[in-house]
Amino acid sequence: METSSTSGAASAESIVVENLHKRYGDFEALDGISFSIKPGEIVGFLGPNGAGKTTTMKILTCFMSATGGSARVAGFDVQKDSAEVRRRVGYLPENVPLYDEMIVFDYLRFVAELRGVARARRQERIRAVAELTGLEQVMGRTISELSKGYRQRVGLAQAIIHEPDVIVLDEPTTGLDPNQIIEIRDVIKTIGKEKTIIFSTHILQEVTAVCDRIIIINRGKIVADGSLHELEVRVAKAEPGLVVSYEGEASDALNAWLSNLAGVEGVSEVGGRPGSSTYRLKTLDKAATRRALLAGEPGVARELLSLREAEPTLEAIFRLYTGGETEEGARVEVSVADTSVMSSGGEDVVAQQGDAPVEASSENLNASPSEGAESMVDEAAAMDETSESEEVSRG
Structure with a gap:
């Protein structure tokens, strides 16, 4: 039937x-x-x-x-x-x-x-x-x-x-x-x-x-x-941020300079085109961080290539809600508001x-x-x- x-x-x-x-x-x-x-x-x-x-x-x-x-x-x-x-x-x-x-x-x-x-x-x-x-x-x-x-x-x-x-x-x-x-x-x-x-x-x-x-x-x-x-x-609210790119390779000095800018709570390097360095800045005061980026100068003179809002990715959503857990139960540190x-x-x-x-x-x-x-x-x-x-x- x-x-x-x-x-x-x-x-x-x-x-x-x-x-x-x-x-x-x-x-x-x-x-x-x-x-x-x-x-x-x-x-x-x-x-x-x-x-x-x-x-x-x-x-x-x-x-x-x-x-x-x-x-x-x-x-x-x-x-x-x-x-x-x-x-x-x-x-x-x-x-x-x-x-x-x-x-x-x-x-x-x-x-x-x-x-x-x-x-x-x-x-x-x-x-x-x-x-x-x-x-x-x-x-x-x-x-x-x-x-x-x-x-x-x-x-x-x-x-x-x-x-x-x-x-x-x-x-x-x-x-x-x-x-x-x-x-x-x-x-x-x-x-x-x-x-x-x-x-x-x-x-x-x-x-x-x-x-x-x-x-x-x-x-x-x-x-x-x-x-x-x-x-x-929800992820954008939990992890607001900016993405900034500079000419030249990434360096500890540039990372440290970005970490000390107004409003910045965390810095992570993200993929970018060859010959440049791109960072994601977690900031709860994006306006203050933008002003600091545009007014300041890294320790070594670098050309600012781009500055934009950080767009939430599906990977970020997944990590936010699962706490970065793996199959073995290990945890990766994730900031969640x-x-x-x-x-x-x-x-x-x-x-x-x-x-x-x-x-x-x-x-x-x-x-x-x-x-x-x-x-x-x-x-x-x-x-x-x-x-x-x-x-x-x-x-």
């Missing part, structure tokens, strides 16, 4: 997460996170390794149970209606579970059958996803022969072949070269015109190019939620009590289509070699 795109409950949100918790023993991977995503939004889910990104996505796609709280996808509760959630979700895990011995066309036909696509529409859907993901030239090739980029395209194709309401992509461009990244990015933007997409990434440029909104998670908590512009404004959360999520909700969501079980790889579209997700889970302990370290 073909899957339906009709939601199980009238809702203005495609994804609703409320006070979600996940524990591994004493480790709190998710510490009461809440957010919602509207239909048609493309949301970038950012955070350091181990922050809780993949854990969240596995709960939303019913690969993993939550310890507490609730989540609804396409109007269905991931605990009570996990089969319906799986029918309405397309999922591309970080390690794409593909059958290497199969021909691309046969694999997509197999997925369409498992996903409940009506027999009369299977050929149509295979052609549509092949065209969208750029697979036309490799439809007759064995998956094991494909490059990393084409394997990723096949993973995207299987995630959307049943026309899901919500698409969840975990690191969809990991390991791809710049050209392949651009191609996959274009596919995501095209799909996002009609579908709700949430995807995690470490490539910050992708967020700028693709996303309507950014959610940043750190140590199992949502620390920022808003549009890129909203977060840029205001790290309050910009969240569009609703009120705090008490975690639901009762039975935990059912864990995704491993099914026989030769299961018949009659066992339901959700079996495809279970099969992928069986092929995913990532253990929960590895999940903790990766996020």
Whole structure:
């Protein structure tokens, strides 16, 4: 039976997460996170390794149970209606579970059958996803022969072949070269015109190019939620500054002179063109610092090449909200004037009590289509070699 795109409950949100918790023993991977995503939004889910990104996505796609709280996808509760959630979700895990011995066309036909696509529409859907993901030239090739980029395209194709309401992509461009990244990015933007997409990434440029909104998670908590512009404004207020360039190479003497100017609280060297030195000045009184720069003279006579406002970058946003943390938990010193959360999520909700969501079980790889579209997700889970302990370290 073909899957339906009709939601199980009238809702203005495609994804609703409320006070979600996940524990591994004493480790709190998710510490009461809440957010919602509207239909048609493309949301970038950012955070350091181990922050809780993949854990969240596995709960939303019913690969993993939550310890507490609730989540609804396409109007269905991931605990009570996990089969319906799986029918309405397309999922591309970080390690794409593909059958290497199969021909691309046969694999997509197999997925369409498992996903409940009506027999009369299977050929149509295979052609549509092949065209969208750029697979036309490799439809007759064995998956094991494909490059990393084409394997990723096949993973995207299987995630959307049943026309899901919500698409969840975990690191969809990991390991791809710049050209392949651009191609996959274009596919995501095209799909996002009609579908709700949430995807995690470490490539910050992708967020700028693709996303309507950014959610940043750190140590199992949502620390920022808003549009890129909203977060840029907050960073500009938290870390105001100027960028100044001088003729000649950088020197300790020039750095020391800049550090002593009126209003300057910090100086950092940034990349510039050859034969020049460029610095970012953190200053809470930009007017006073500008006057000092224009009126003063460095110890060694240098030509002032440029002076401009420091524009907040996505890297600065990420570092501001994550405190410069790395996977190992080390901290880089970051000056933050205001790290309050910009969240569009609703009120705090008490975690639901009762039975935990059912864990995704491993099914026989030769299961018949009659066992339901959700079996495809279970099969992928069986092929995913990532253990929960590895999940903790990766996020």
